[in-house]
Amino acid sequence: MLQSHDDCGRSNWSSKVKDILYKNGFWICLVTQEIGDVNIFIKMFKQRLIDCYIQNWHDDINMSRRCYHYKHFKSLLTVEKYLVLDIPLTNKRLLSKIRCSSHTLRIEVGRHLNIPREERICIHCLTSRNVLDIDCELHAFFYCCKYNDIQAQYLLNWYDRPMEIPCALYGTELLFQTTTTE
Numbered sequence: 001m002l003q004s005h006d007d008c009g010r011s012n013w014s015s016k017v018k019d020i021l022y023k024n025g026f027w028i029c030l031v032t033q034e035i036g037d038v039n040i041f042i043k044m045f046k047q048r049l050i051d052c053y054i055q056n057w058h059d060d061i062n063m064s065r066r067c068y069h070y071k072h073f074k075s076l077l078t079v080e081k082y083l084v085l086d087i088p089l090t091n092k093r094l095l096s097k098i099r100c101s102s103h104t105l106r107i108e109v110g111r112h113l114n115i116p117r118e119e120r121i122c123i124h125c126l127t128s129r130n131v132l133d134i135d136c137e138l139h140a141f142f143y144c145c146k147y148n149d150i151q152a153q154y155l156l157n158w159y160d161r162p163m164e165i166p167c168a169l170y171g172t173e174l175l176f177q178t179t180t181t182e
C-alpha cells in the first residue's frame with residue numbers, strides 16, 4: 001500500500017527510505033526489490049553512510065572561507081588529543097576557540113562586520129610600528145609585537161624553524177594539527 005501511495009506521488013516513510021537508498025548508490029535494491037543477506041546489507045549500508053558523511057564534511061570545510069586554517073589541521077573526524085589531555089578546561093576552551101576561528105582577532109571580527117580581508121589590519125602593529133599586517137592567527141602567533149613576551153616565553157623554545165618563513169604550512173597549522181604531540 002505504501003508503495004502504491006508513493007507511486008501516486010503521496011510521500012510517506014517508504015518514499016524517504018527509497019530516497020536514501022537511491023542517494024547512497026543502493027538503487028539496485030529498488031530495482032530488484034532485494035537486499036540479499038540482511039546483516040551484510042546493513043553493514044555495507046552503514047559504512048556507505050559513514051563514508052558519504054565524511055566526504056561531505058571534507059567538502060564543506062574545504063569550501064568554507066571561515067575554515068581557512070581549520071581545514072589544514074583538522075583532517076580526521078575524531079576527538080582531538082588536546083581535549084583528552086590533563087590540562088585546565090580553560091586552556092582547552094581557548095584552544096578550541098582559536099582552532100575554530102571563534103576569537104577576537106580582526107580577521108574574524110572584520111568578517112562579521114563585512115570589512116574586506118585586506119583591511120582587517122592589526123591596529124597595535126600599525127600604531128606602534130607603522131606596519132600594515134592583517135590581524136590573523138599567523139600574525140598573532142609569530143609577528144605581532146603585542147605578544148612578544150608570550151612568543152618568547154612559549155613559542156620560540158618550541159618552534160625551531162626560521163622565523164622568516166613561518167608560512168601557512170609551518171605556522172598555525174603546525175601548532176594545531178591533530179597529530180601534534182608537543
Ligand SMILES: [Zn+2]
Pocket residue numbers: 122123124125126133139143144145146
Ligand atoms: Zn600586530
